[in-house]
Amino acid sequence: MTPETTTVNNSQTTKKANPIKAFFKRLFTPKERIGADAGEKNNWKAWLYLAPSLILLAVFTFYPLINTIVIAFLKNYDYTSQVSEGFTMDNFGVVLGLVGKTGGSDIVYKWQCIYNSVTKTWSYVSGAGSVQVYFQTDVINYALPNTLIITFVTVPVSIIVSLLISIGLNSIKAFKKLFQTIFFVPYVTNAIAVGMVFAVLFDYQGIINFIFNLGAAPWVDQAAPTWKAMIALCIYIVWHSLPFKILIFLSGLQNIDKQYYDAAKIDCAGKWKTMMNVTVPLLSPQILYIMITSFIASFKEYTSVVGLIGMPSTDGGGTKNMYTVVYYIYDQIKGNVGYGAAAAVLLFIIIMIFTAVQFQVSKKRVYY
Amino acid sequence: MSYKKSKLISTMLAMAGLTMVATCLGSCDNASSQGSSSEPVSSSAPVSTAASSSYDGPLPTNDLTADITFWHTIGKTNLDALNTMITEFNKVYPNISITTTSQGGYDTLKDTISNAIPAGTTPTMAYCYPDHVAEYLAAGAVTKMDAYIDSPLFGLGVDNGLGDQGKEDFIQTYWNEGNQYSVNGVATEGVYSLPFSKSTEVMFYNKTAFDKNGWQVPTTWDGLWSLCGTIKSTAGYETVNPFGYDSDANWFITMSEQQKIPYTSGTGDHFLFQNAEAKAMVAKLKTNYDLGYWKSQKTSANGAYTSTQFTAQSLLMSVGSTGGTTYNYTEAFETGVAAIPQADLDEGKVIMQGPSVCFFNRATATEKLASWLFYKFITNTKNSAVWSVLTGYNPVRTSSFTDDVYTTGRETSGSKGLVKKVADFLADPAVGYSDMYYTSPAFKGSSTARVEMGNLMGAVMLGTKDVDTAFSDAMSNCVFAS
Amino acid sequence: MENGNKTQTTDTRNFLQRLFRMKTAQEKQADRENVPSYKSINTSGMTLVIKEGRANVQQLETIQKVGHIVGTILVYAFLVFMALIVLFPFYWMVITSLKSTTEIRSLHQTFFPTNVLWSNYITVFNSFDFTTYVGNTLVVGIISTLGTLVTTIFAAFAFARLNFRGKDAIFAILLATMMIPGEMMVITNYITVSRLPWYEFGIGKVDGWLTYKDSVFASMIIPFWVSVFYIYLLRQNFKQIPNELYLAAKVDGKSDWQYLWKVMVPLAAPTLISIFILKLMGAWNSYVWPQLVTTNNESWRLVTNALRGSFTTTSGEPQYGIQMAATILVTVPLLLLFIFFRKYIMRGVGRAGIKG
Secondary structure (H helix, E strand, O other): OOOOOOOOOHHHHHOOOOHHHHHHHHHHOOOOOOOOOOOOHHHHHHHHHHHHHHHHHHHHHHHHHHHHHHHHOEOOOEOOOOEOOOEOOHHHHHHOOOEEEEOOOOEEEHHHOEEEOOOOEEEEEEOOEEEEEEEOOHHHHHHHHHHHHHHHHHHHHHHHHHHHHHHHHHHOOOOHHHHHHHHHHHHHOOHHHHHHHHHHHOOOOOHHHHHOOOOOOOOOOOOOOHHHHHHHHHHHHHHHHHHHHHHHHHHHHOOOOHHHHHHHHHOOOOHHHHHHHHHHHHOHHHHHHHHHHHHHHHHOOOHHHHHHOOOOOOOOOOOOOOOOHHHHHHHHHHOOHHHHHHHHHHHHHHHHHHHHHHHHHHHHHOOO | OHHHHHHHHHHHHHHHHHHHHHHHHHHHHHHHHHHHHOOOOOOOOOOOOOOHHHOOOOOOOOOOOEEEEEEEOOOHHHHHHHHHHHHHHHHHOOOEEEEEEEOOOHHHHHHHHHHHHHHOOOOOEEEEOHHHHHHHHHOOOEOOOHHHHOOOOOOOOOOOOOOOOOOOOEOHHHHHHOOOEEEOOEEOOOOOOEEOOEEEEEEEEEHHHHHHHOOOOOOEHHHHHHHHHHHHOOOOOOOOEEEEEOOHHHHHHHHHHHOOOOOEOOOOOOEOOOOHHHHHHHHHHHHHHHOOOEEEOOOOHHHOOHHHHHHOOOEEEEEEEHHHHHHHOOOOOOEEEEOOOEOOOOOOOEEEEOOEEEEEOOOOHHHHHHHHHHHHHHOOHHHHHHHHHHHOOEOOEHHHHHOHHHHOOOOOOHHHHHHHHHHHHHHOOOOOHHHOEEOOOEOOOHHHHHHHHHHHHHHHHHOOOOHHHHHHHHHHHHHHHO | OOOHHHHHHHHHHHHHHHHOOOOOHHHHHHHHHOOOOOOOOOOOOOOOOOEEOOEEHHHHHHHHHHHHHHHHHHHHHHHHHHHHHHHHHHHHHHHHOOOOHHHHHOOOOOOOOOOOOOHHHHHHHHHOOHHHHHHHHHHHHHHHHHHHHHHHHHHHHHHHOOOOOOHHHHHHHHHHHOOOOOHHHHHHHHHHHHOOOOOOOOOOOOOOOOOHHHHHHHHHHHHHOOOHHHHHHHHHHHHOOOHHHHHHHHHOOOOHHHHHHHHHHHHOHHHHHHHHHHHHHHHHHOOHHHHHHOOOOHHHOOHHHHHHHOOEOOOOOEOHHHHHHHHHHHHHHHHHHHHHHHHHHOOOOOOOOOOO
């Protein structure tokens, strides 16, 4: 039997796959869903449902967002008087340590300067002589690395710990209510109190030093090395973020039908197997949510540094070695808003890229 | 598909465009309104010494009607005194209603006012610090008060039923602080802030220990360091740090002022502290620190106050603010009060701190007049004395020192007794503290300079940076903040 | 009965076969004919022993029981350990509220106050106007939470169930708004709010039907009537509701609106209650925005503003002991609220709508 050869429309196969175009095409194409109306009728209905949220967001979130982006490109913008000196890209340069200022507040670019490795200073040689130039290295040296360390350490740890706690809470029978209430307590505890407590715990003669027999070395005080302060900070952040995650996971666990557990029991699955193959996949929408929002929130970490250490440095104030990007932004708002806005835009881009990556990676693993 | 996509993009662009237009409209609007209000109110303020017939603004009659708002940082404990003053004021001017709101701490107050200026919601008068006023002035939001001060109808010295004793009665150094602002490197003429309640620094010392060991209270820095050496070699005091200075920043700035080392300037190049003499001064302090002679807040564990260490007897002398006098009192020993050591005994310099009051342009002429009258009242002799006794801050008028409220009927025991001791000390013309106050220039970035000096000291003393790097980093942070 | 020769070879063969246990021809034939019928076994005296990997039932049961107990003990131990860690700061809050300011400032921290100062609480009662501030916070909190719930339900429904052009794009933009730090937006929002045409931030001059107080409260509530955070959360929850329910509702002739309110919202009740509690607590803890907006009248402030502003000494130093006492008095209702609602969150929802 001779096979019928059907002519395939070659135009489809000869087109080279353009990934960017494909991405946008996917973005704007409604997915096919069983039973869902993909037609025109749904459009105005959907917009109607979205209208209240969108209007409020437009006024109170989009508008300030665009304002921030605009400010990032303005030179010497003073929000008190709302005047600026014009368009510039220098703000980004300053934040990244590529654009510097002399003592007389003139702008100089890094490639115009000479580095003196003896005195460790930069200077700019012009007709009037040599002048020292200053660069703002706080973001590159401290803020950005600190933020990245905080994010990639605290978020996985806190998610795993809270997941274990929630599943454990869900499985016990006695004292269930008591434990659930206890784990909610950090959320209602005053931030100042918590800061004081951790300062005491990590004190010279505090418990941590006592238990681990480390002598009288400071963790978050003056002259504490950065790595020690970062450990204390990460512990603090994990502690503080547990209740919210536990609450979300617990309410998500309520959604899981008992049938699945029964089926697992019939198949003789042990506790661990049940957890990994039944609970976690069925909880995956919540886990994805927590992952996305926790990563975004920890990129924006600021209040914990203030609560724990009170200031962005642990060496007497000279070096801001405990800076995070948002702490830098807050400080800059009081000085030159342009730098803060530029840093905010940079942070925004970083977070966006990272979130997009997360979504891609998690696509196959989330079950609705 | 392409049709739908472009439609969506065009709607989004339209949205973005609209918001852009709104932003521009908003800021354009604001710029123009700020432009009009940045001029000092000349239409209604009287010309200084001309005949009163040329003044056509509101008059300080007893039925003057206005609603004014006063933002402050006064805590609940002292609010009653303010309310009493308001009641007394209303007896003379019953139609002026004054709304006072506490804004928390100084930083919150500054943030709130900075936000209120572009939004157009500033109060009539508010607490302020000179560093803050420099920024409000740059935005054109505060009123120049010369016209009110010199007015023949309601200026300083004109009674208006408020018991005003005139401009010369003010402690001159306090007065001058409001007079030396500069914007963008250009000195601005005029008085933009007026003193309300001021504090300073004194040295508290362990009188019991000093008397027991026959030590003399030092009056110069050299004297202080040699005394420290003596103390450290006395039996029983080897582990004690003899001297403490609470605020590192104040110490740096005061010593610079005493030794005439450049620190900052309102005009020209702002930041002048990176020079050889300042570095030598800090290096000398570091040597003494390594010898265990002194401690400060930044160099103490957990940032502990030196007053706490003083009362715990791990320090024998502590220089601290007069606002925190009560923390230096303890029943364990007798606390003595002395002047801080000087570099040059003929030209003593002591820092002054504490809130002033400023007036905002947004108010109407009537409101401004009303708030001005209120200011005159709360800083008259009696009220200034009352406020001082209550809060431990310094009165702003010389006549208050001899007022009954200040001199009589005060407690002499306990922590209040120490407050009285300090009050008597500050009032003593033989000590002459009132002549020793100095101010640092106030401009956009001066508060950063102050903070950076503290950081610099901390880093050098704790050994995390060497002197040159510390100065360079401080300079870097200041340059980017101005 | 064959003749001898044959018998002899048969015998040898038999022998060999017997030697190698092979069946003789006859035996094979007999076997073939004698397919045994089922012989019943007398089992009355027998015991059935099932073994799995050398262990029998009882052993397996005990192993399981022991494993279960050990597992439970481990879980409890873990939970108790975490609970202690979690509770310690709260304990510290309580003992700080019973200490004097000097003791808090002192160089060595104590784990139990040397003097138990109940007077801190008395000072708070006397000087802190609870009813006003807590009332303000409740009004702002509840109205903003209810508004948020409404907008969140609508928006999450649109994202989870409806299908429209640009759905993913809009959702991406909404997520993007979470990526900007809040402080950058406060100033712009304050200027926006103060320019709204229906009230003037003067000394209470108002045109129109809203009083000054109403407008200040409105500006504390309305900007927070939408939260992308919670929209995302609810959308995840809505997406978990299976399609079959929707189809069943369609078959019954229900519209989308009815489906939303009659089926989806009850099913998502635990999440909604969580959102309610969390949003309410957000209002409880909010500081920066209410501080900005209520600058002209202290009695309209919220709880946290009042707490931080009160109880400071003349030099602006906070009196921690009294602040902690006030904080505890303000926090305990929140805890009680959670305890009350916990039941509804943890109730669990059955999937009664689906068969098979």
